[in-house]
Amino acid sequence: MDLGVSQEGDGAWTRSKTRGAEASRGGSVRDAAFRLTSAVVGRRFKGAFDEMRRAQGFSAAELQERAEARLALLLQHAAENVPFYRDAYRNLGLDPNQLHGLDDLRKLPVINKNILREYRSEDFLAANVPVNRRLQATTSGSTGEPFSFYLDRRMMPLVFASHLFYDSWFGLHPFDRHIRIVAPSMMQRPVQGDTLKAARLRYAATTRLQSLYESWTQRSASVFEADAVEVHRQTEAFRPHYIVGYTSTLAVIASELLKRNLPLARKLKGIITIAEILTPERKLLIERYFDAPVINRYGQREFKFWCSQNCMDAPERFHVNTELVISEILREDGTPAAEGEVGRLVLTNLHNYVMPFIRYDTGDLARAEGQTVCACGRGFPLIERVEGRAAECIKDSSGKLVSPMSLSLYLFASNDFADTVRHYQLVEESQNRLRLLVVPADGFNEQARERLCDSLAQLLGESVTIEVKTVKAIPLEKSGKRPLIKPFHHVGVA
Template sequence: MITPETASPRSAVAGIEWPAIAAPVGASLLALQFQLDRSQWWSPERLLENQLQQLKKLIEHAVKKTDWYAADPVWREIANQQHPLTQDQLSTLPILQRRDLQNQLPALTATNLPKAHGQLIELATSGSTGTPLKGWETELNQFFWGGFTLRNHLWHNHNFDGKFAAIRTRVGRQTLPNWGPAVSAAFTTGPAVTLGIDTPIGEQAAWLADQQPDYLISHASNLKALAHYSINYKTRLESLNAVISFGERPADGLDDLIGTAWGARFEDIYSAEELGTIALQCPDQPQNYHVMAEHLLVELLDTHGKRCQPGAAGRVVVTALHNFAMPLIRYELGDYARLGSQCTCGRGLPVLTEILGRARNMITLPDGSQHWPSFPAELWLAVAPIRQFQLEQRKLDEITAHYLLDRPLTRVEEKELAARLTDSLRFPGTIVFRQHTRPLSQAGRKFEDFVSRL
């Protein structure tokens, strides 16, 4: 078993195993980890000071090299000021909306890049809400993404000697010699196997049983379906140590479900395709997510645009500090999260205690008030063997419950489930039911268990 504590870096020099002399990319990854290992313990004030220094450099570049920022006198003034950027100034800067990125991509794309940032790489999101997004990043920015992937492995003490399985979009069924460049450039790893997420759940379960991986990464909704399948059909994954979700808000109780299905621990990564890893679960206090503050400046803003205080939920606004190809400064992601106090682990990295999802995931009551809905899987599984469940609100006084089941619910089951839902949701309206015999989600799209169409 080769854990991060016992692993030696991969040496690129023949005959030299220890101390290792890494290849350039591996050496850079190790150098980055050396810095990250120290900066995670900095005070919040020191982290913010360094973030603002880097942001000032990004703004200067953006004003010189993009039409979007050059056209606005607010950005030009910041770029030209001689004194450091302050947090109060940051709070007054314009918010970049998703529609701006969709409609003004040429204006937001830099006309020239520093040579050391490498080549342009095209970004394309899956469009979880039906609107795909395109953009650009640099090789250097992608290097930082890899650095935080490696940090996650190091934080959670993953066994580099194990087999890593990924069920996701944009991959096929294949076997790879290692875990990918984010890890293998610096360390020797075991093999990796991949499978497309559009593979039927039964085939996924059979594939996993054949592969017997040590680690599995996939979208939360896919992991939930797999766990239910494994419980129902007694699929055994003897070697599985950890299950990692990304790209979606995990449903309530998913960690317990995974423990029941496979006896594995659950880890979640808060990420976005245009930004990379936003926050990782704390290795010491897993109820907390630590923002990757060395790469992203994350703000949580209330309905008035003011910074949230610990305990409050707000809109997630992110600045990508190192993507000079397409500067995303105060980019409103469309998510909501809850801000936490400094973690008791001692790390100074900002804390999110809850990833709430998008505004379209909020329930609206007949009086116009809103809150985040809660309806854990055990609530509906206690009524019928439903394989997939989604709530959709189109009216203030009515919610449609879509369910995947081979047969319709009986009237007794509908009555019982409606009572459970109205109580759990704190919703005084009507619940109507609609049966489906095919999966509710589309391949390549994030699954949302509650969707508001109001």
């Protein structure tokens, strides 16, 4: 079974797709830098990276067995050392020694940011884990209020390993040059945490290595300052192998550069989209301009690592990395969603022993996938697609949920508005009144405006009043994102 990566060690992997003397020299430099990274970050980095590469060839049953073995250790640890879970197990009459598999996991409560805010942080921190392993971090506050939490310092090698592991699927190498276009809150910065002397020295060395790595391989730009022409200039000057950025910003940049007829002289290996859903119209714009594979990643700031990535052979679907997390898609009543159903995406981090995130409601909606075997041969479980944030959904006149992804599919798959609409945002101004903000394409006219109103009325119900307003641009939120839907309870909250 060919999984697209070499199983023969670091050097073979980093050179597997290069040719010639120049490529060989580049591969040798990458090999040396890769081994230096392993030495500084720690042996767990190399071990985790090798294990992920090996695990992707396992069957679904083997991967589940590995995940459940990690889960059993985590659940017992939480029961013995974390006050919230110790009380939860006792109240539910559960014996932690008898909790082993996914069925047992479903007996535990689902937690979310609101529940975590209701308790003291000490209630979710493991009493037996040394303070020097705590890394304090904060979410971006895109839902209106920042949220502080703790990572496990021992997770960090897995974070680096997971990034390189996902890169390898699309032929990206550890020290390929790249441009990052993200919100300032995602720019690299030290994570807070009290450390012992040895840990402090290792952290200083890692930070220095990261700084050198970024100066060699990376250029960063804020989404708030990402001018399309300037991004084009930087790309031509820096000659990156790939670009990573917020999905909507990359789509806006692609649209503007297509309009200006400013192609890139050098072909990229890929475009990595993050932080927002990749809708069909956004993907089309990015593919048309950059002419490179679009790599879609899903992760949680609370987990630090990327939890899943789209498959090369089934680009619309996500593989969930069960070496890192266990995923569930749940109905409103807490039961597992059936194939094709949309439900809450709930994740369990298998590696945070400082502040365990067990059955954590991500706030995202996903569509359950019934297929168990993927064409690529990887055994990692599949998610059909991520529908968007639950907080960015509205309901039609019958009470049915309309997600950002379902709105996009309706406008651009069921009804072809690609030639008339460049970008859009649906704003719910009151319960039965909506305004569609449209950045018009060349084909937009009054007939297109009427078609949009009629189509949205069919989707949302005839009792809903819809206004279509053309604008020059869709403004960014404070989080650096452009939500496709702004429900009434979010209007006025930037």
